[in-house]
Amino acid sequence: MSTATVAAPAKKASLFGKKEQKFMKDPLWDTNPITLQVLGICSALAVTSTLKPALVMCISVIVVLCGSNVIISLMRNMIPSKIRIIIMLAVVSTLVTLVDQLLKAYMFELSKELSVFVGLIITNCIVLGRAEAFALANKPWPSFLDGLGNGLGYSIILVLVAIGREIFGNGSLMGFRVIPQFLYEIGYVNAGLMILPPGAFILLGLIIWIQKTFSKTVED
Amino acid sequence: MIVELISIATKAIFIENILLASFLGMCSFLAVSKKVDTAVGLGLAVIFVLTVTTPMNWLINEYLLADGALAWAGLPKVNLSFLQFICYISTIAAMVQIVEMVMDKFTPSLYQSLGIFLPLIAVNCAILGTSLFMGTKGYNFTESTVYGFSSGIGWLMAIVAMAAIRTKLRYSNIPKGLRGLGITMLITGLMALGFMSFIGITL
Numbered sequence: 202m203s204t205a206t207v208a209a210p211a212k213k214a215s216l217f218g219k220k221e222q223k224f225m226k227d228p229l230w231d232t233n234p235i236t237l238q239v240l241g242i243c244s245a246l247a248v249t250s251t252l253k254p255a256l257v258m259c260i261s262v263i264v265v266l267c268g269s270n271v272i273i274s275l276m277r278n279m280i281p282s283k284i285r286i287i288i289m290l291a292v293v294s295t296l297v298t299l300v301d302q303l304l305k306a307y308m309f310e311l312s313k314e315l316s317v318f319v320g321l322i323i324t325n326c327i328v329l330g331r332a333e334a335f336a337l338a339n340k341p342w343p344s345f346l347d348g349l350g351n352g353l354g355y356s357i358i359l360v361l362v363a364i365g366r367e368i369f370g371n372g373s374l375m376g377f378r379v380i381p382q383f384l385y386e387i388g389y390v391n392a393g394l395m396i397l398p399p400g401a402f403i404l405l406g407l408i409i410w411i412q413k414t415f416s417k418t419v420e421d
Numbered sequence: 422m423i424v425e426l427i428s429i430a431t432k433a434i435f436i437e438n439i440l441l442a443s444f445l446g447m448c449s450f451l452a453v454s455k456k457v458d459t460a461v462g463l464g465l466a467v468i469f470v471l472t473v474t475t476p477m478n479w480l481i482n483e484y485l486l487a488d489g490a491l492a493w494a495g496l497p498k499v500n501l502s503f504l505q506f507i508c509y510i511s512t513i514a515a516m517v518q519i520v521e522m523v524m525d526k527f528t529p530s531l532y533q534s535l536g537i538f539l540p541l542i543a544v545n546c547a548i549l550g551t552s553l554f555m556g557t558k559g560y561n562f563t564e565s566t567v568y569g570f571s572s573g574i575g576w577l578m579a580i581v582a583m584a585a586i587r588t589k590l591r592y593s594n595i596p597k598g599l600r601g602l603g604i605t606m607l608i609t610g611l612m613a614l615g616f617m618s619f620i621g622i623t624l
Contacts, residue, residue: 239451239602243546246444286540287514294507302503317553320506324546326448398442399617402610406603414598 224343225350231416234327234351235358236409241327245359246401247318252375254314255363261304263352265296265322266331270348272296274336289332294323327355358408365404370395429564430571435619439547439572440579441612443554446547450580451605460584462531463542464577466520468570470542471551474516475569478509478552479562509552510543517543547576582612 234240241262248258272292273280280288301319304312312319322328331351336344367373369392372380380389394400439445446467453463484490486508488500521539524532532539542548551572555565586608595604 236602240448242447242451243444243550246447286543287511290510290514290543291507294510298503298506301506316557317550320553321445321546321550323506323510324544324549326544329544397613397617398444399610399613401444402606402613406599406606406610409603409606410596410599412598413603 221343221346224346225353228347228350228354229357230354230412233354233358233412234330235355235405236412237416238330240330241325241355242405244318244321244325245355245362246398246405248315249359249363249366249401250396251367251371251373252360252363254311255359257304257308257311258315258318259352259356259359261300261319262322262325262327262355263349264300265293266328266352266355267345267348268296269293269328269332270336270344271341273332274339274341274344277337277339280337285333285337286329289329290323293328293332297322327351358405361408362401362404365408366395366400370400426564426567429560429567430574431622433568433571434575434578435616436622438575438579438613438616439551440576441609441616443550445550446545446576449541449545450576450583450609451602454580454583454587454605457581457584457588459534460580461577462534463539464573464580466524466539466542467545467547467576468573470513470516470520470548471569471573471576472566473569474513474548475551475555475572476562476566477512477516479555479560479565481508481512482556483562505556509549513548513552514543547572579612583609 228234232238235242235245244258244262249255269289269292273289276288276292297320300322301312304315304319331347335347339347364374367375368379372378372385372391380391392400395404433439437443440447440450449463454460482490482505484493486501486505488502489497491497491499491501517540520542521532524539551569555568558568560568583605587605590604590608599607
């Protein structure tokens with residue numbers, strides 16, 4: 202599922218050595234979770250019709266990802282490998298429940314808009330993918346950085362897709378109008394397709410194309 | 422009654438296709454859609470798991486978790502709905518484990534070819550998503566069984582169509598950066614566009 206290599210735990214416990222920085226920087230672009238590891242695409246598309254829910258989703262995913270990576274990494278020597286998936290699911294769903302309750306308490310409108318997609322962070326492949334591929338074999342601090350890096354890498358793509366969809370679909374950004382009025386007067390029309398599901402697929406396809414052209418990775 | 426159920430089924434299969442309209446189950450969709458027969462196998466497994474877990478989760482929600490659901494046990498004020506996620510996912514994980522064992526016993530070749538993706542059905546968003554959507558749509562027991570089953574059919578249809586297209590795609594000359602994931606996303610977009618033509622059909 203994941204193509205990222207599992208790095209050996211750092212020998213010296215330096216907090217921001219070269220290796221630690223690499224854990225965080227690599228997933229931002231070179232091994233981006235969405236475009237190159239093909240993880241967590243579901244939510245990347247569903248919540249990106251405008252920027253605001255996308256940002257809230259990014260923050261929730263980062264929190265859950267860091268939390269689950271640290272907890273699973275702390276328990277890595279105690280988890281029997283046969284039932285590890287269920288244990289991971291239990292840890293992740295507890296964290297997601299916390300995030301969901303917080304959102305419901307403080308951002309009720311937004312949590313209505315995100316509806317089931319907060320709950321679906323549980324089955325977001327990024328969280329389980331990173332727990333399986335990294336946290337089970339590494340110490341808590343590198344795992345935390347890995348979670349943070351992958352969460353940010355996920356956020357970059359999410360924000361790009363959301364900006365594209367909101368500008369072209371609604372002519373606005375964060376709810377503020379950015380396409381000037383005179384353009385509408387000379388006949389510019391919002392591309393309604395961008396708000397609809399096909400627009401999301403096509404836009405993400407194009408972003409992946411651009412990203413792969415720059416990073417020169419070729420798939421068969 | 423029958424008409425209502427047919428309408429729910431058509432809606433779940435075509436109009437609100439779980440994959441093409443709600444984006445659920447993309448990961449395994451992208452990973453397993455390279456060959457038609459594995460795609461069919463996984464699709465059938467997903468249909469089975471969905472048909473069993475959706476009504477099961479409905480029962481759990483109705484009689485254990487929802488606000489006031491424990492009234493039958495003499496606890497009308499208890500609201501356990503915050504346990505929803507963790508209960509749903511445990512049901513699903515247990516169900517998938519059972520499917521895995523049954524498949525290993527009776528269809529070993531299919532079990533081999535699905536490999537890692539069988540346990541991953543547990544983390545397929547389509548399964549959890551259907552259970553969660555069933556809650557927001559307020560279906561009753563029969564309706565949610567039909568909804569689960571037809572969501573599975575919709576998913577099977579999408580993944581088999583995709584696998585067929587990708588088999589053909591192997592003979593075409595695609596720009597380098599677009600190969601693999603990129604072109605697959607673009608084609609999925611076009612498929613979603615096709616399925617959108619069902620919008621507006623009412624039964």
